[in-house]
Amino acid sequence: MSTGEYSSTGLTRAELRELNRLAAIAVPASAEYGVPGADDAVIFADIVGSLGRDTNAVREALGLLRDIAGGDFAGLDRATAAAAAMALLGRDEPAIAALGRVMLQCYYRDHRVMRALGREPRPPYPKGHDLEPGDWSLLDAVRSRPPMWRDRDQRGK
Amino acid sequence: MAADDTPDTARPRDETVDVLIIGAGASGAAVAWSLAETRMRILCLEQGDWIKPSDFPSNGRDWEARRYADFDISPNRRARDTDYPINDDNSAMKIANFNGVGGGTILFTAHYPRLHPSDFRVKTLDGVADDWPIDYWTLEPYFAENDRMTGVAGLAGDPAYPPHRPTLPPVPLGRTGTRYARAMNRLGWHWWPSEVAVATTEYEGRAKCVNLGHCTPGCAQGAKASVDITYWPHALRARVELRTRCRVREITTDGRGMASGVVYYDAQGMERFQPAEIVIVAANGIGTPRLLLNSASARFPNGLANSSGLVGKNLMLHPWPQVIGYVDEELDGDRGPQTVMWSKEFYETDPARGFVRGYTLQFSRGTGPANEAITSAAAGRLPWGKDHHRVYRTLLYRRLMIGVACEDLPEEHNRVTLDPVLKDSHGIPAPRIDYTIGENTRRMMEHGIARASEILAAAGANNIAASRVLNSPGHLLGTARMGLDPERSVVNAWGRCHDVKNLFIVDGSIWVTSGGVNPTCTIQALALYIADNIKQRLATLFD
Numbered sequence: 079m080s081t082g083e084y085s086s087t088g089l090t091r092a093e094l095r096e097l098n099r100l101a102a103i104a105v106p107a108s109a110e111y112g113v114p115g116a117d118d119a120v121i122f123a124d125i126v127g128s129l130g131r132d133t134n135a136v137r138e139a140l141g142l143l144r145d146i147a148g149g150d151f152a153g154l155d156r157a158t159a160a161a162a163a164m165a166l167l168g169r170d171e172p173a174i175a176a177l178g179r180v181m182l183q184c185y186y187r188d189h190r191v192m193r194a195l196g197r198e199p200r201p202p203y204p205k206g207h208d209l210e211p212g213d214w215s216l217l218d219a220v221r222s223r224p225p226m227w228r229d230r231d232q233r234g235k
Numbered sequence: 236m237a238a239d240d241t242p243d244t245a246r247p248r249d250e251t252v253d254v255l256i257i258g259a260g261a262s263g264a265a266v267a268w269s270l271a272e273t274r275m276r277i278l279c280l281e282q283g284d285w286i287k288p289s290d291f292p293s294n295g296r297d298w299e300a301r302r303y304a305d306f307d308i309s310p311n312r313r314a315r316d317t318d319y320p321i322n323d324d325n326s327a328m329k330i331a332n333f334n335g336v337g338g339g340t341i342l343f344t345a346h347y348p349r350l351h352p353s354d355f356r357v358k359t360l361d362g363v364a365d366d367w368p369i370d371y372w373t374l375e376p377y378f379a380e381n382d383r384m385t386g387v388a389g390l391a392g393d394p395a396y397p398p399h400r401p402t403l404p405p406v407p408l409g410r411t412g413t414r415y416a417r418a419m420n421r422l423g424w425h426w427w428p429s430e431v432a433v434a435t436t437e438y439e440g441r442a443k444c445v446n447l448g449h450c451t452p453g454c455a456q457g458a459k460a461s462v463d464i465t466y467w468p469h470a471l472r473a474r475v476e477l478r479t480r481c482r483v484r485e486i487t488t489d490g491r492g493m494a495s496g497v498v499y500y501d502a503q504g505m506e507r508f509q510p511a512e513i514v515i516v517a518a519n520g521i522g523t524p525r526l527l528l529n530s531a532s533a534r535f536p537n538g539l540a541n542s543s544g545l546v547g548k549n550l551m552l553h554p555w556p557q558v559i560g561y562v563d564e565e566l567d568g569d570r571g572p573q574t575v576m577w578s579k580e581f582y583e584t585d586p587a588r589g590f591v592r593g594y595t596l597q598f599s600r601g602t603g604p605a606n607e608a609i610t611s612a613a614a615g616r617l618p619w620g621k622d623h624h625r626v627y628r629t630l631l632y633r634r635l636m637i638g639v640a641c642e643d644l645p646e647e648h649n650r651v652t653l654d655p656v657l658k659d660s661h662g663i664p665a666p667r668i669d670y671t672i673g674e675n676t677r678r679m680m681e682h683g684i685a686r687a688s689e690i691l692a693a694a695g696a697n698n699i700a701a702s703r704v705l706n707s708p709g710h711l712l713g714t715a716r717m718g719l720d721p722e723r724s725v726v727n728a729w730g731r732c733h734d735v736k737n738l739f740i741v742d743g744s745i746w747v748t749s750g751g752v753n754p755t756c757t758i759q760a761l762a763l764y765i766a767d768n769i770k771q772r773l774a775t776l777f778d
Contacts, residue, residue, distance in 0.1 A: 104619045111624040128297075131304060131312065160620070167619045178612045178619075183300040186605035195631065197604065202293040203455035206445025207570035212408025216416040220425060223394040228360060228583050229352040229371070 087126050088133040093140050095152040098122055100143065103163040104178075105185050112194045116185045124184040135176035142166055142173065246498070248508045252278040252476075255497060255511035257483050257526065259283075260338015261755050262741040262762035263517030264466035265381065269766035271473035273773070279475065280499055280509065282482040283317040283335030285463065291453035298449055299605035306452035308342055308709055310334065317480065319659035319666075321521065326670040328552045331709030332519060336479060337463035339519065339709055339755070344451050345432040345459050346574040346597060346753045347387055349378055349760070352397065353583060354642075354750035361584050361591045363675075364644050367747045368719050368728035369764075371397070377760040377767070384469075385460045385759070386438040389430035395579035403435045406444070411567040411600045411635065412575040418694035424580040429597070432460035432755070433572050439465075448569035449603070462759075478502075484663050485530040486514055486539055486738065493777070494539075494738045500661045513769070513776075515739045517762070520550065520711030523744040524651040525666040527715065540715070540732035540740075545725055547652055549645035549713040551749040554672050556641075556680050556703050558687035559614075560696025561633045568632035569603040581686060582751060590678040592642040594751040596687060601634035616698060635696050639683030641676050642751040645713050672705075710754050715744035729772075730765035736777040741765050 089097065098117050107115035114121060129136055143151050147162040154162060167174060185191060189199035253275035256263050267279055288294075292301035303312070308331035310318040315334070323330045333342040352371035357364045375397075382402050389401030405428035408416065412428075419426040433450070434441045434457075444458035457464055471477060480502035487508070489495040496510035516523050524547035530539035538546050567575075578596040581588070602610070611617035611630055618626055654667035672680075684701045691699050718724025721733035726745050732738040741762040743754055750757075769776060 105623055106621060108624050111628075113624060128300065131314070164620060175613050179303060179609050182608040182612060183297075183303070183605045186608050187296050187299070192604070195604065195628075199296070201295050201298050202447040202449050202569075203291075204445075206447050206456070209407045209409045209446045209567060209571040210413075212410070212413040213416070214408065216408075216413065216420055217390075217427075219420045220394070220427060221392055223425065226395045226425060226579060226583065227351055227353065227397060229397070 088129060089126070089137065092152070093137060094126065096140050096143060097126070097136065099152050099159060100163050100166075101125065101181055103160050104167060104181060113191050114188070116181050118188075121185055121188050124188070125180055128184055129180055132176040132180050135173040136180060138173040139166065139177040142169070246506045246508050248510065251496075251510040251512065252276045253511070254278070254513045254515060255280065255509060256515045256517055257497065258338060258517035258519070258522065258742070259336045259467070259477055260517060260519065260742070261340050261462055262743075262758050263338070263515075264462035264470065265384075265759045265762040266515055266517060266741050266766045267475045268384070268466040268470040268473070269763050270769065271470050271475050273770055277475045278509070278511070279477045280481040280483055280497070281336055281477060281479050282319075283315075283333070284479050285336045286341055286453060288455050288457055291455040293447045293449045293453070293455045299603045302452050302606070306342065308333075308707070316660060319663070320657055321665060322654045322657050322667040326668040327672050328554065328670060328705040328707040330521060330668060330711070331707045332521070332711065336467060336477065337461040340461040341453055341463070342451055342709070343461075343753070343755055344573050347385070347430045347432045347756045348577065348595065348752040349396065350750045350752060350757045351395070351582065354748060357592065357748045363591050364748045365718065365723075368717055374757070374760045374764055377763040378756070380763055381756065381759045385432050385465055386434050386441065387430050388433050388435040390428050393427040395425060395427065395582065401430050403438060406431055406433060406435055406572045406575060408575060409567040409571055409600065410565075412598070414562065414566065414635065414694050415576060415598045415690070418690050419578065421693050422690065424578055424690075426576050426578045426598070429574045429577045430756075431572055431574055434458040434460070444572065446571040448571055448573070448600070450572050482659075482661055482663070483526060484661065486516075486526065487530070488532060488534060488539070488735065492534055492735060494735050504661070513737050513739065515741055517742045520714045520743040521651050521666050521668070523740055523742055524714040525653065528653050529664060535734070540725055540734045540738060542734050543722055543725055545647075545716060545723070547714050548647040548650045549716055550649040550651055550668070550670055551643035551645055551710070551712040551746070552670060553643050553708055553710040553712075553749060553751075554641045554676055554680055554705055555708045556639045556684050556701055556705070557636055558639070558684055558691060558699065558701045559634060559636045560691035560694070560699040561630055562635060562694065562696050563633070565632045566601060566634070568601040568634070571600055573599050575600055581683065588682055590675045590682065592644070592675070592679070592751065594642060594679055594683045595640040596683065596690070597638040597640055599636040599638065601632055601636070604631060607631050607634065614700060614702070616700070635691055635694055637687040637690060639680060639687055640751050640753070641679045641683060643676055643712075643749045644673055645716070645748060646673055651714050708753070710743065710749070712743040712746040712749050712754060715740050716747050717745040718747065729768035730761070739765060739769070
């Protein structure tokens with residue numbers, strides 16, 4: 079896909095190419111599970127369009143990725159790129175957490191992904207959900223306990 | 236620094252009101268409603284907006300993402316123009332709040348336990364901190380009144396509490412609660428369905444919960460009892476005036492040392508003066524000390540009502556580790572109110588545990604698809620790359636999660652001060668938080684984590700892990716404490732400032748100790764109790 083169309087989003091075209099490749103490695107398409115990857119055109123457009131508060135953090139993360147890759151991440155061969163991506167995503171840093179969040183929050187609302195998981199692709203409201211009442215007989219074991227609370231004033235016992 | 240006299244400069248001066256309330260959240264709404272019957276002229280200034288039900292995230296497909304954006308619990312992350320920044324860089328817990336009509340109840344999980352009788356007698360029973368100047372039984376009628384106004388779902392008969400009867404049926408146990416309950420019975424430990432501020436049946440014009448499962452960032456159904464839909468409609472019908480987008484900069488005083496009103500910025504950003512006969516602060520445990528410290532003057536050089544030096548000190552935030560595990564069947568996930576039951580097995584002091592006081596175990600259902608992925612990836616449970624999809628399917632809707640709500644004891648070095656650099660959009664100095672977790676609480680946290688892990692194991696969970704990253708629950712307590720001794724407290728036993736006899740505080744600032752429960756229910760009962768004292772003492776209120 080062409081990533082030039084996103085150049086107004088706060089990331090450069092080079093950063094968008096890197097992010098796109100990283101997304102493909104982080105959450106790859108899977109025929110086995112019937113899901114697209116996070117680099118899918120629709121999902122990636124959602125990711126880029128949703129950066130918002132995280133734009134600077136994502137840029138910082140991509141900078142770290144370039145450091146790990148020793149230069150142009152998008153130009154690396156597949157194995158080297160995968161190793162660099164995993165090295166980046168394994169770091170425990172706020173910018174990396176933000177990078178992961180912006181990918182996953184969009185991936186796991188895509189209607190194809192939701193259907194593949196057996197979920198209705200819809201917001202919670204207005205339909206809501208059914209919830210089983212559960213087994214209230216389990217509470218019988220607790221009802222018979224004596225009072226547990228302490229009261230120096232002894233006004234309630 | 237404010238002058239010691241009522242300002243009469245060029246700024247517009249509004250008509251004097253009898254009662255001015257600062258903040259339209261949990262306590263401000265309750266006190267406004269209670270005082271309305273006096274027919275006094277009552278005005279509330281709120282820095283935020285009304286939030287429309289259609290604004291809540293659960294209306295849209297981006298409902299999970301917005302928890303990390305405009306409905307994030309951190310004002311620094313949320314950064315709405317109605318928020319003020321908080322410097323929490325030097326705090327072991329990050330600060331959570333919400334600024335708007337409803338305040339923190341807009342973003343609360345609606346878990347609604349009362350403080351226990353022993354929480355008011357900590358010094359006497361356990362030899363730590365201080366006793367409150369009031370007790371559980373003083374508040375009991377106000378708990379009951381607040382329950383009626385709120386609509387509290389729950390079940391009478393919990394042996395962990397004095398007898399009381401919640402107004403509505405409990406939330407469903409569901410598959411998740413049933414799994415927890417079997418484990419607790421196997422261990423022989425106490426559990427009970429949580430009391431939650433959720434309408435499980437239609438109640439006072441509010442719709443019944445339909446299990447949107449996304450209670451925390453607002454309820455589009457209107458089943459969660461945020462005070463914008465409980466107390467405020469009643470207060471407004473009783474002619475209380477509520478002005479939004481009005482940010483108070485300082486409380487002014489007159490030549491007698493009485494509060495004379497406030498200087499605030501209105502919705503257009505214009506600086507105004509609002510005179511008042513009585514000022515009631517309801518701005519939460521951080522906003523209130525910030526305002527008092529920003530109200531320093533020649534007469535009150537260390538901040539208003541601060542002759543004790545305790546304004547801003549003794550901040551308590553409730554450290555709240557979480558333990559998560561996964562089972563091999565699909566559970567409730569994000570369906571239904573998040574909190575399902577509690578355990579008080581370890582609430583009361585047992586010296587054999589190596590710490591005093593105790594904690595509530597709060598049992599939660601799971602979480603949504605995106606949040607499961609985000610939190611599990613961050614925790615290292617969910618890999619990136621080719622194994623991502625397989626592992627994700629072992630996590631989604633299979634989560635059990637127990638929160639450990641630890642009592643936080645008051646320590647003066649945990650405090651709110653004014654940041655020397657950071658300011659809000661009106662140029663008002665922002666709060667700075669210095670906070671560490673005490674040793675007693677650390678031992679309590681580890682004990683709770685170990686017990687929660689045992690419960691999850693008994694429930695058949697694997698992949699059990701504890702999170703000690705404390706993204707605050709948003710309980711802001713203790714920074715203008717209540718007491719009988721003016722040298723050791725900021726307000727008296729009914730919320731009036733020792734130093735300023737027409738200035739009252741009704742929010743979580745006045746708590747002496749924190750207990751190990753979510754505080755909103757008790758904050759509101761306290762506000763009703765203080766309002767009742769004001770009403771009963773009107774003839775001699777300033778004596």
